[in-house]
Amino acid sequence: MNILVLEQSRVQQIILNAMFKENNLHPEFVESYAAAIEAIDKNDYDFIFSGYSLPDGNGVDIGRHLREMGVSRPGIVLLTTEDKESIVKEALAAGITRILFRSSTHELQTFIKELADSDMNFEELSGKVLLIDDDRTMTELMMAVMKNIGFECDVRRSGEQALTLFAEQEFDLIVADYFLEGEMNGLDVVNLVRQMGGKKSRVPIIVISGQADRDKRLEILKSGANDYIDKPIIPEELQVRAYNMLVQKKLFDRVEGQRLDLQKMAMTDSLTGLYNRHFLSDIAPKRMAEARRHETDLTLMVIDIDHFKAVNDTHGHDKGDEVLRSFASLLKQSCRQEDIAIRLGGEEFLLILPHCSKPGATEKAEKLRKDAMRLCPGGVAVTISIGVACVEHELLSAAKQENRFEIEFGDIFSAADQAVYKAKNAGRNRVEFLPLDNK
Ligand SMILES: Nc1nc2c(ncn2[C@@H]2O[C@H](COP(=O)(O)OP(=O)(O)OP(=O)(O)O)[C@@H](O)[C@H]2O)c(=O)[nH]1
Known part of the structure; x- marks a missing residue:
């Protein structure tokens, strides 16, 4: 650079x-x-x-x-x-x-x-611009300017039409005249875009104003527009300002992308690609609140690979890692879209299964146990022990009606955790179910 x-x-x-x-x-x-x-x-x-x-x-x-x-x-x-x-x-x-x-x-x-x-090549910067203006001569001039710097344009005459298009498609920049056809003016467009939330609300906006007094300029900037241009438009000025806005947006998008990648990395287990414990602390209260609000079943399964230390000791740590990765893939395949698979650490995993009742959970756990036996990851035969605990919708409804007690995610987790110990003590390669302790 x-x-x-x-x-x-x-x-x-x-x-x-x-x-x-x-x-x-x-x-x-x-x-x-x-x-x-x-x-x-x-x-x-x-x-x-x-x-x-x-x-x-x-x-x-x-x-x-x-x-x-x-x-x-x-x-x-x-x-x-x-x-x-x-x-x-x-x-x-x-x-x-x-x-x-x-x-x-x-x-x-x-x-x-x-x-x-940003290893961005500024010369090859491209972007899509939404031009909002009801004056044909102006839009033709603006389109020529934008084309000159390699930007694609869509033109709408009113704020209403423009916002419909903006909701459907991605744009990198909006250039809006202050006065428009229809009920809205340029500042209404700025306000509505800024209220949209998420990525769309951050798209840069340049407002074009024919009344170049100080108060009008301040009003435009205060409304949330990023910049303004006075009429008559000087093509070079529009070109530079549009280009500058786009450079800033691309830089921001890149930083935002990096932030999201980092956030994902912090929530993901690098060996298996499953979610990790950090994600659990984030998702647990949400899933519990959902089950309580809608009075729906929620099942947790704590799953532990049996004698995993022996896998490492006999076949080496790399083979152990292969077993973990392969078992994680099996868990992912066994999950429905709303299910969540988490690696708690070592050879211990957790499945969060919303809308899963006790009979459904028992059946699913048994199937998983059998699938794991058949898996034979990297040629190593493994078995698993599974502890299951479930809060069923009847219990949640009763608790709500009688204003009796609040069932917490931790209560279900602790029952599933005790259940897996029970399975281990009973000889491993089995599914154990434990009811929730009555609070
Ligand atoms: N390869 C590999 N091994 C791991 C990883 N994390 C933990 N382990 C090993 O997993 C083993 C867990 O051993 P234990 O807790 O004794 O449990 P176990 O041998 O499975 O015995 P039971 O659970 O009682 O059936 C230890 O040897 C850890 O070093 C990992 O990321 N990769």
Whole structure:
């Protein structure tokens, strides 16, 4: 990634260089506006970081210069010490991608890290834009601009039509005129999108306004729009702002994707791919609350592979791992969609079976025991012991009606756990059922 840093202070250069170096990025440093323009003319940068005060201008001038040239790349980050509304407005108008305050070192570090983590090719950025405007000349102009930077467009004349399409399809950016055909205006669209929840509510929105006064701009930004453009539209300005929005969205999507991957990893057992104990603490109260609310059966099975230590001792740890993986696949195959298979640790597993009554559970446990005997994973014959406990809907209804006691997930789990010990003590390779202790 090619980065240019425009910074007149040597001390700041050293600080910034350390942050970039930590993330394996190696920017080029220049100290004046003139030197930056020369460097930009010669090289193709993905990002420019610029201090606000320069000996021969200010950081915002860089944005203005690139915008006047009609250049949509690179992204420009302005580093400033002052949180002044006038600077923010000046920067936004000049097409600055991001304003970061020097006092917030953490924010700057995070931004640089996100940049380094994204191996995104900014030249090949593509996106889908929803244009909402009832003026044909305007939409034709906007479509030409978007096409120019490789974005696909869908056009709708009213907020109502646009929101119907937005609910059905994925978009990376919305550009909405303030005044629209139909009952809604551009700000109504912003409000409704922001209320949608989830990923859709975070799609960036640019509002186009014909009344460029300060109050109107503030109203637009306060409504949740990410940016605004005054009429008459300058095509280059629309191009730069749309491009910048998309770069930010793609970076955000990537970070969000990484967060979800990490969350999944934290809930999953790496050897078998089943859920782990962390997931159990998350899901247990939910499943119990569901069973209580709808008064439905809930069964738990604690399953333990017999003499597993001997498998490791005789065949080696790798073979032991193969047995665990293979048994986990059997559990997954045995599950219905709403069932949950968890590896509690070692050779111990848990099945959570909603809507499963005692007769159903006994039958299922017996089938699983027999399937495990037939499995012979990696050529090793294994047997399993299963402890079953079940809370049936009649008990939940009675408890609710008589306001008697609350049955907790822990009560069912502890009964299933005791049941598996009973199975072990009774000779293994068997299913044992234990009723819940009356509280
Ligand atoms: N291969 C492998 N072995 C594991 C793993 N986690 C735990 N173990 C082993 O599983 C064995 C469990 O042994 P024990 O708790 O004595 O139980 P057991 O031999 O199955 O005996 P019973 O449960 O009484 O039938 C131990 O030897 C652990 O080292 C793992 O991820 N992979």
